[in-house]
Amino acid sequence: MKNFVLRTAPWCLALLLTACGKGENQAPPSAPPLVGVVAAQPENAPLFKNLVGRLSAYRSADVNARVAGVLLKRAYVEGSEVKKGQLLFEIDPAPLKAALASAKAQLAKDQAILGQARADFVRYQKLYRQKSIAEQVYTDQKFLVAQNEATVKADEAAVQTASINLGYAYVTSPIDGRAGQQQVTEGALVGQGSATLLTTVSQLDPLYVNFTIGVNDLNELQTAAARGDIQLAQPNKTTVEVTLPDGTPYPEPGTVDFSAPTVDPATGSISLRALLPNPKFRLLPGTYVNLKMALGTRHNAFLVPQAAVQRDITGNYVLIVGKDGKVTHRNVGTDGTQGVDWVVTSGLKAGEQVIVSGLQAVQIGAPAKTEPWQPPESTAETTGASASSATASDAK
Numbered sequence: 001m002k003n004f005v006l007r008t009a010p011w012c013l014a015l016l017l018t019a020c021g022k023g024e025n026q027a028p029p030s031a032p033p034l035v036g037v038v039a040a041q042p043e044n045a046p047l048f049k050n051l052v053g054r055l056s057a058y059r060s061a062d063v064n065a066r067v068a069g070v071l072l073k074r075a076y077v078e079g080s081e082v083k084k085g086q087l088l089f090e091i092d093p094a095p096l097k098a099a100l101a102s103a104k105a106q107l108a109k110d111q112a113i114l115g116q117a118r119a120d121f122v123r124y125q126k127l128y129r130q131k132s133i134a135e136q137v138y139t140d141q142k143f144l145v146a147q148n149e150a151t152v153k154a155d156e157a158a159v160q161t162a163s164i165n166l167g168y169a170y171v172t173s174p175i176d177g178r179a180g181q182q183q184v185t186e187g188a189l190v191g192q193g194s195a196t197l198l199t200t201v202s203q204l205d206p207l208y209v210n211f212t213i214g215v216n217d218l219n220e221l222q223t224a225a226a227r228g229d230i231q232l233a234q235p236n237k238t239t240v241e242v243t244l245p246d247g248t249p250y251p252e253p254g255t256v257d258f259s260a261p262t263v264d265p266a267t268g269s270i271s272l273r274a275l276l277p278n279p280k281f282r283l284l285p286g287t288y289v290n291l292k293m294a295l296g297t298r299h300n301a302f303l304v305p306q307a308a309v310q311r312d313i314t315g316n317y318v319l320i321v322g323k324d325g326k327v328t329h330r331n332v333g334t335d336g337t338q339g340v341d342w343v344v345t346s347g348l349k350a351g352e353q354v355i356v357s358g359l360q361a362v363q364i365g366a367p368a369k370t371e372p373w374q375p376p377e378s379t380a381e382t383t384g385a386s387a388s389s390a391t392a393s394d395a396k
Helices: 002-024 094-129 135-168 215-227 376-395
Strands: 034-039 042-065 068-073 087-091 170-174 177-179 194-212 230-232 239-243 254-259 269-276 288-305 310-312 315-321 329-330 335-337 341-346 353-357 370-372
Touching: 002 177, 034 194, 042 177, 087 194, 094 135, 194 215, 215 230, 215 269, 239 269, 254 329, 254 370, 269 370, 288 335
Parallel strands: 034 370
Antiparallel strands: 034 353, 042 194, 042 288, 068 087, 087 170, 177 194, 194 269, 230 288, 239 254, 239 288, 254 269, 288 341, 310 315, 315 329, 315 353, 335 341
16 A cells, blocks of 8 residues: 555656646736727718610711712721811712703703793783784793793702702711721712712710610619608719720710610610710720719718628628627628728618728627727828838937
8 A cells, every 4th residue: 555655646746736837827818809990970972873885976977979970089098087078089070060061051041042032022012012913922922931931940950950969979078077998999880879878977076875774773763862862963964984894994074965765665774875075086986884873972871991891691791899899790781882982871870880900800799909990091101100200219
């Protein structure tokens, strides 16, 4: 028994020492993580709708051959800017000049006949008053003068028509714009029986942006406006901001100038159109672009930094530090962005502390220590100012 006690005594002493060592090295409870928060405050925010539109020319005019003839030459550079009235094509004018000369000759002939008839009528009128000729002779001469006057008027119209046709031999641009590709080569017979398309001139400054909005979306906006949640812009003050296909924002805003009075039954949408300046011809008709249409103002919205809004299978959410200092999960509704902030339309209350930085260090239900969040730019400026102050102090 004595030997057993001697053998077990060292083991017991070792266990006691080990237990004492664990008690001395045990770490104290960790401090709550420090997070940057912003206080949610309701404010008025612009109301936008993201859409897709297609560009089209402001005006597009087909240039046709309006008289029959052989195309002699093209007088413009394809794809160049042209002015209204600028010569684009020339059709052989020789046959048209001959037709005009013939019409003028016929007019001169009939004018001479009319002059002779009028002179005879004056003479017959004197004889009729003297009872020297029968009334029938006098009346026939009177009708002959009227007939010759009508013939002269028809000849004058023929001369005018021939002159117009001769003018059509010189095809000019109907509008200012950019002339397209030549559709008919020189030497071709054009305008034979029907108008022949020669080219198209398109005015590219400004341009139209054609797009649609769902009738359900429009009804929701009108309902929200009736409740007072939003204030819609006036029809002539609704603007659009265009983003190019490569993601580049277009610097010139557009103005909505047309809204269809009916709904398209095939798509359940309403057609809209905006007028978009294009002074540098950067945009071309036919291009699809992304639009942000400014519909008005949303009341009592929350602008939350984008870093604070997360997403999971339930949708968008934020983490909030409650009055008890603990982190809670809150689902929120958003309606696009404004600058670097999300526009939160539901799920927040005024004054709640929304976590922006330090999200990875917190746990839902656990406490967190808060400090006002500063944007990275402001933080960088503060850091730079602090470093400068420190350097100045060291120099002293």
